Amino acid sequence: MAKRQVYYSDFWEEEAEDDNPFAAKAAFCHGYDVYGDILEKATWFEYLYLMFKGERPTKTQAALLEKVAIALANPGPREASVRAAMNGGVGGSTHAASLMAALAVGAGQYGGSHEVFITIKLWGECRFDLEKWKSRLTNPNDDVRADIWLPIEHGPGFDPNGVNCPSVTLQTLKALESIRSGGALTWLSENRVQLEAHLGYPLAISGVVAAALYDLGFNDHQATMLYLILRLPGAAAHTIEQREMGWKKFPFYAENIELINDPGPKGIPNIEAFGL
Amino acid sequence: MSIKDLLDGEDRLSTTMGKAFLCERAVMRGKDIHSELGHLDWFRMNLFSITGREFSAEQVRLLNYFWVATSYPDPSIWPNHVASLAGSVRSTVSLSMIAGMAISEASIYGRRPERRALDFFYRASASVDNGNSLEMIISQELESRGIIYGYGRPLAKIDERIPHTLKLVEELGLDNGKHFRMALDIYKHLKSRLGLSMNIAAVNTSLVADIGLTVEEYQQFLTPCFVTGMAPCYIEARDKPEGGFFPVRCESIVSDNPKRRQWS
Numbered sequence: 001m002a003k004r005q006v007y008y009s010d011f012w013e014e015e016a017e018d019d020n021p022f023a024a025k026a027a028f029c030h031g032y033d034v035y036g037d038i039l040e041k042a043t044w045f046e047y048l049y050l051m052f053k054g055e056r057p058t059k060t061q062a063a064l065l066e067k068v069a070i071a072l073a074n075p076g077p078r079e080a081s082v083r084a085a086m087n088g089g090v091g092g093s094t095h096a097a098s099l100m101a102a103l104a105v106g107a108g109q110y111g112g113s114h115e116v117f118i119t120i121k122l123w124g125e126c127r128f129d130l131e132k133w134k135s136r137l138t139n140p141n142d143d144v145r146a147d148i149w150l151p152i153e154h155g156p157g158f159d160p161n162g163v164n165c166p167s168v169t170l171q172t173l174k175a176l177e178s179i180r181s182g183g184a185l186t187w188l189s190e191n192r193v194q195l196e197a198h199l200g201y202p203l204a205i206s207g208v209v210a211a212a213l214y215d216l217g218f219n220d221h222q223a224t225m226l227y228l229i230l231r232l233p234g235a236a237a238h239t240i241e242q243r244e245m246g247w248k249k250f251p252f253y254a255e256n257i258e259l260i261n262d263p264g265p266k267g268i269p270n271i272e273a274f275g276l
Numbered sequence: 277m278s279i280k281d282l283l284d285g286e287d288r289l290s291t292t293m294g295k296a297f298l299c300e301r302a303v304m305r306g307k308d309i310h311s312e313l314g315h316l317d318w319f320r321m322n323l324f325s326i327t328g329r330e331f332s333a334e335q336v337r338l339l340n341y342f343w344v345a346t347s348y349p350d351p352s353i354w355p356n357h358v359a360s361l362a363g364s365v366r367s368t369v370s371l372s373m374i375a376g377m378a379i380s381e382a383s384i385y386g387r388r389p390e391r392r393a394l395d396f397f398y399r400a401s402a403s404v405d406n407g408n409s410l411e412m413i414i415s416q417e418l419e420s421r422g423i424i425y426g427y428g429r430p431l432a433k434i435d436e437r438i439p440h441t442l443k444l445v446e447e448l449g450l451d452n453g454k455h456f457r458m459a460l461d462i463y464k465h466l467k468s469r470l471g472l473s474m475n476i477a478a479v480n481t482s483l484v485a486d487i488g489l490t491v492e493e494y495q496q497f498l499t500p501c502f503v504t505g506m507a508p509c510y511i512e513a514r515d516k517p518e519g520g521f522f523p524v525r526c527e528s529i530v531s532d533n534p535k536r537r538q539w540s
């Protein structure tokens with residue numbers, strides 16, 4: 001008799017139906033009955049918070065997480081992860097492929113989830129110390145060993161290509177801070193201009209969201225996962241739109257590409273014998 | 277399938293595909309990887325892993341050329357574009373390549389047309405063997421499905437890969453297979469009746485039908501083929517300034533139906 005393999009989870013339990021050990025008659029998330037209790041009484045964001053944090057959120061925490069989700073839901077078709085997804089929609093790739101592309105590109109360090117990962121770590125390290133923040137934003141790489149992630153090239157949470165802080169970023173910061181003041185969001189509001197002056201470029205939406213997720217108590221892994229998940233709705237909607245619009249209305253950049261080291265035509269084989 | 281299959285599979289997998297005896301040896305399809313397959317180049321190993329069969333030197337050379345001939349490092353090609361975007365925002369190498377590969381399982385190019393084209397050649401060949409004329413088979417396919425995959429090309433009129441492939445096919449003596457000849461006959465028919473061109477999918481899949489790969493085997497074989505074109509795209513975007521890969525300004529989002537509404 002082969003060994004029965006098991007998976008361990010400290011937050012999820014299931015009870016099997018009497019006639020089928022592979023079907024659940026009840027599932028429990030951190031002790032709460034998901035289909036008998038949560039489904040009826042909780043909101044999506046209360047459940048999401050519970051799943052990651054292990055406790056029900058306060059009304060303020062649930063409201064803040066929901067507003068973070070709205071701010072992230074659609075970065076718009078100019079943003080790299082959404083553009084990547086649209087490349088799947090226009091060619092009729094599978095739906096999952098488009099979301100995989102959104103996740104893969106949205107994982108990056110320029111506005112992506114790994115930037116949030118690094119920023120959350122910095123919040124844990126620098127907290128509300130302006131001088132520490134200034135020092136770490138200009139020197140964010142403290143491990144020089146080779147890694148799957150290249151060294152980040154800018155102050156995490158800020159946009160090296162920005163001019164002034166965009167209105168939508170400021171609106172997001174203000175809206176989120178109005179829900180939960182006194183924490184990282186408030187500190188960021190109060191010190192944004194100094195940090196921007198120090199770096200020479202403005203706060204980015206990734207920096208605002210990292211502060212909000214830090215205020216919500218999410219650690220680096222939790223914040224990164226949520227950032228990846230919560231940006232997918234826009235990628236999905238734009239993917240479907242491009243699928244319906246078709247390739248004739250989608251950018252095709254061939255004429256924008258200039259080859260500098262073109263060896264020139266080398267000839268094409270004669271294929272008259274094949275009747276072509 | 278039934279619950280009995282779940283109960284049977286819960287604690288046991290019987291396989292002929294292979295197993296890794298870690299710290300000792302590894303077996304693939306009944307052969308020791310290190311002792312019996314270690315002499316293979318990776319390309320032959322890949323084909324063996326997919327099919328469990330071995331192929332002639334000419335067949336391997338042709339299949340290898342399929343990969344070489346689709347290694348276009350042009351970031352305007354959609355899977356490559358994804359890899360470039362990933363490089364531009366400093367995602368990881370593996371995420372970038374896998375995302376591009378997933379995107380290449382597309383409908384108007386890539387994996388779906390290739391599967392459909394190969395399937396058509398197998399169906400058409402069987403129909404011819406049953407005594408039907410090629411003209412009738414073509415008409416029926418167009419009538420019922422409106423398209424014969426492999427004929428017509430969405431983004432260009434001439435498929436430059438075809439002459440180079442045909443030259444190689446001739447050199448390798450693989451130009452007399454019945455599916456390949458059928459592909460040429462179908463092209464002549466469609467060209468004269470509908471002015472359609474033949475693209476590389478028709479050429480390649482007819483040759484693959486002559487080699488005998490199933491539709492499923494062919495897709496598994498082709499799945500990584502764009503990676504070689506994606507890598508330079510990722511590398512170049514990664515080495516240029518962050519976010520610098522064809523950045524899009526706000527006014528470049530164009531709407532035919534702009535509107536503003538109040539949420540109240």
